[in-house]
Amino acid sequence: MSSSIFLALDLKISRILTGLWQVADMERDGQMLDLDVAASALLPYVEAGFTTFDMADHYGSAELIVGHLHKKYVQKDTLQLLTKWVPPPGKVSKESVKEAVQLSLDRMQLETLDLLQYHAWNYADPAWLDQLFWLQELRQEGLIKHIGLTNFDTAHLKMALDSGIEIVSNQVCFSLLDQRAKASMLALCQQYGIKVLAFGTVAGGFLSEKWLEKPEPNIDSLATWSEMKYKRFIDQTGSWQTFQHLLATLAEIAQNKSVDIANIASRFILEQDGVGCVIIGSRPGKSEHIQSNGRIIDTSLSDTEKRQIEAVLQQLHPIAGDCGDEYRKPPFLTASGDLSHHIDNFPAPYDTKIGHDGRIHALSGTIWEDIAGFSRAVKRGNKIVVSGTTATHGQAVIGGSDPASQMHFIIDKIEGALQSLGSRLEDVVRTRIFIRNIDDWEPIARAHGIRFKDIQPANTMVRADLIGDEYLVEMEVEAMVD
CATH class of the missing domain: 3.30.1330.40 (RutC-like)
Structure with missing residues (x-):
């Protein structure tokens, strides 16, 4: 399998994206990371061929870190820098949309964004459509090279496409624990030539040897936001015992291939039709996965191994709904179990x-x-x-x-x-x-x-x-x- 893929004719990205959402977790005490230390910690990823980084306007200083990375250490032409805009619910002005895009450009020290991925909180408020149409205008102006979506469900991705919005990707949660994308999202993306960018493939580290044959943790005792979030996914899919059965099956396959459980979990998702890449998080300077990420590319799964995994997945309760529903309706599968650390309120649409x-x-x-x-x-x-x-x-x-x-x-x-x-x-x-x-x-x-x-x-x-x-x-x- 190739280590890169085209999202568009002029945008080729790594099949393993380096996600920087955990920067916000590392900075939750209010202390920003040292930009030079964090940027230099990402340099080995680039040298290993993992040149695509995924950020957002709310991932702490992530955009500043990659700006420093390409200004001091790496030519921008060798990098693909993907970010997101997650506006608060309700109406914003056309000028505010441009200001948000310009803020990301300034932070990353760029003249144009490779890919801006947009998130909408409330489809019942048509403000999200206004914002997408304005983003399309900014693309025509040259401030944005391509538009992607994040956490969109199938119906609203299709609605945006049918309304003339030019979209190249949809970033959604897709893992062995969360198979919602297989219901209709993957088929739609294949129909329209769009790629799914899959996050959550290692479930915040739960799909790893670290948790094999270990007692069930209390969610309040978990160390990171990612662990708290994906423990909620595990709870939705059934018991800790059932989850252990999944880990044991993955461990057997991984051992036979001399790789890790996380490699098998991510590879299974990467091989799904319609998936462009999987996103593996990094904690710059503290936790890197460069060698492990390389094994995802070099590994393949036989039909027999896929059937083994599918058989275990049949024992899990499926996550209800469509992609992105965890941010719009109960149960809120977020770190806090609600939307309190994302938004304050939902203004009336009309x-x-x-x-x-x-x-x-x-x-x-x-x-x-x-x-x-x-x-x-x-x-x-x-x-x-x-x-x-x-x-x-x-x-x-x-x-x-x-x-x-x-x-x-x-x-x-x-x-x-x-x-x-x-x-x-x-x-x-x-x-x-x-x-x-x-x-x-x-x-x-x-x-x-x-x-x-x-x-x-x-x-x-x-x-x-x-x-x-x-x-x-x-x-x-x-x-x-x-």
Whole structure:
């Protein structure tokens, strides 16, 4: 297997990325790492051929470290520097988006970002689409070479693609413990020529000899944020005993190949169709994995060994949901078990106002609400009714000509209106769907099924002549708030 892969014609990256998220953990006492010491600790990675580094705006001084690395020790042309922008929930201005990109450029001492990976907290707030469209404009200006996503689920990755956003990658958790990407993400990425950048493949070090035949730790006794996070994944997949069975199977395969458990765990993910690379974390100056990373590239798994691993995985409880759900809905599989160390609150997606007789209106801000005299949604007492909603956002039709993507965005808009009125999608008791083309009924129904499978409201679907040729589907809902 090659040690590198093309994300795009002008961006070739290592198949083993060096992740620098643990810099933030190392600096959690408020003391920044010495930039020169940390940068020089990364130099052996480069010399060994691991030239791609993965960072984010919130990974402590990680961006500053790689800036120092290429300014003092290595020519930038030999490196690929990937970073992320994780804005707070809610609306930000176009100017703020450019300022965020410029901040990363300044920290890394660059004129253009190789890859900027974007994270959205709340799909029900269409601000995430505004931010992606603005990032695309900055790409056209030359500040960004390529756009990637991080922690996006399948439906919203597809929605962004169908809306014309040029995306080359999606970075998600994908490991032996977390097989969510195999449900639909990998197939979508192969369809659109996108690569999955997989993190968590060694589960914060749990998939290693260190924990083989060891007693189960208390989560509060664990030393790093990564260990606390991935202990929650282990708990979701079943018992510590079942996890030990997985480790024992990996240990047997690893011993036969004279490699480590972590090598086998990462190699299994790297061999999945659609995976571009795996990301292995480094604690600069304290914990390096250069030789171990090389063994991942040099190792291969036979069909028999893959079947052995798959058989053990069948004994695990699958992590529920789609990629990235751990950051958007319970159970929050984060270091703290909630979002407290990520964000403070979620602002309402839409403005509200109190009307006559105490009813509350949610307004999405379209010109048609004033022209035609209606609200996106109205709450009176414990009842909420949401107007017929199409895939309109500003001047754009979200989802392009794909009926499922339009439907998912419509549900997002409706969910945003419900959130603004103190409600949620689970409160919906009736949906009415109007479709233009009868042949689109199944993808639209399946999109409805994905979002409402555990809610199961009363539903009606009919064919109708919708206003606006570009709209393939429209939906209205009713909700009851306890």
